[in-house]
Amino acid sequence: MIDIAVVGAGTAGMTAAIYGRRAGMEVTVFEGNTYGGQIVATPEVENFPGFEKISGFDLADSIFRQAMALDAKFVFDQINSITKKDGGFVLTGDFGNEYEAKTVIIATGATNRHLGIDREEELTGRGISYCATCDGAFFKDKVTAVAGGGNTAVEDALYLAGLCSKVYIIHRRDGFRAEEALMVKARQTENIEILTPFVTERLEGEGRLSSVVLKNAVDGTEKTIEVDGLFVAIGQVPATNAVEGLVETEGGYIKAGEDCVTSCPGVFVAGDVRTKHVRQLATAASDGAIAALAAVSCIKMQ
Numbered sequence: 001m002i003d004i005a006v007v008g009a010g011t012a013g014m015t016a017a018i019y020g021r022r023a024g025m026e027v028t029v030f031e032g033n034t035y036g037g038q039i040v041a042t043p044e045v046e047n048f049p050g051f052e053k054i055s056g057f058d059l060a061d062s063i064f065r066q067a068m069a070l071d072a073k074f075v076f077d078q079i080n081s082i083t084k085k086d087g088g089f090v091l092t093g094d095f096g097n098e099y100e101a102k103t104v105i106i107a108t109g110a111t112n113r114h115l116g117i118d119r120e121e122e123l124t125g126r127g128i129s130y131c132a133t134c135d136g137a138f139f140k141d142k143v144t145a146v147a148g149g150g151n152t153a154v155e156d157a158l159y160l161a162g163l164c165s166k167v168y169i170i171h172r173r174d175g176f177r178a179e180e181a182l183m184v185k186a187r188q189t190e191n192i193e194i195l196t197p198f199v200t201e202r203l204e205g206e207g208r209l210s211s212v213v214l215k216n217a218v219d220g221t222e223k224t225i226e227v228d229g230l231f232v233a234i235g236q237v238p239a240t241n242a243v244e245g246l247v248e249t250e251g252g253y254i255k256a257g258e259d260c261v262t263s264c265p266g267v268f269v270a271g272d273v274r275t276k277h278v279r280q281l282a283t284a285a286s287d288g289a290i291a292a293l294a295a296v297s298c299i300k301m302q
């Protein structure tokens, strides 16, 4: 039986594997795609300690190699369900394979919701970003826009306003879901302009984004804004299918504090799929370490 089954080979899951192996545990990481998670497609990461600048793939690859050197096992199988059995857990993979484990760390991450319009994929990393904290610095003194009406969108706009010459907030309704305190700040910030009720209709630019065509949600008229960057902040979709009914969730995320302990004894959660405020590589790595050490303690107490 596996001591620690880690579901997801992103930064959180691979860090958990490193800590679990160094504590002498049998660790298997299950990954439904390729190892590395969300960061692999990002050309530049500039905020992970120890690397002034590194591509997302190289960073993921070095964490993977570190885990492999410690003899963590990687099984490329999508986990579809996790059930309790005889004081442990059974994980069921895509082809019906079953894996038994004493403890489980869920590190399945989340994906950013996309606008779903033409050229979005092509221009991602070429002006389109889903993370202002990650990519804002690349747009210093430039003109950017944020699409979205929740707290994240307005917080992103306020953050970008400190870096960019101008920031538009594009929202499809006149009313915002963001807290009023944030809205007051946004309205008082000189270089923020709020554009409502507009939807992002088209993306333009040769090789990289240069303008966005907006469509008025009421009268259908179009308006073009010239921007260097568009930050899409219309929500995330946490990957929790495998743990439905097993652990408590809140707003779609697996509920746990900084100790990474879920509502189900023996199941821990790490990274972007956990209820938390800052979803970044550094916090994913931190969670991975905490969850692994919590799983180790749990096993030692069994």
Ligand SMILES: Cc1cc2nc3c(=O)[nH]c(=O)nc-3n(C[C@H](O)[C@H](O)[C@H](O)COP(=O)(O)OP(=O)(O)OC[C@H]3O[C@@H](n4cnc5c(N)ncnc54)[C@H](O)[C@@H]3O)c2cc1C
Pocket: 007, 008, 009, 010, 011, 012, 013, 030, 031, 032, 033, 034, 035, 036, 037, 038, 039, 042, 044, 045, 046, 047, 048, 077, 078, 079, 080, 107, 108, 109, 110, 111, 112, 130, 131, 134, 135, 239, 242, 270, 271, 272, 273, 279, 280, 281, 282, 284
């Ligand atoms: C475009 C972009 C740029 C970013 N840039 C930065 C940056 O510069 N700096 C920074 O700090 N952060 C950045 N981030 C955020 C950072 O990537 C995330 O915070 C981090 O990847 C979270 O790691 P994670 O391990 O929790 O989840 P993820 O990276 O999402 O990894 C989860 C893994 O689990 C796998 N998985 C999901 N469900 C299952 C299942 N049922 N069975 C098996 N496997 C499963 C997925 O395939 C994936 O590999 C960026 C994010 C994006 C999208």
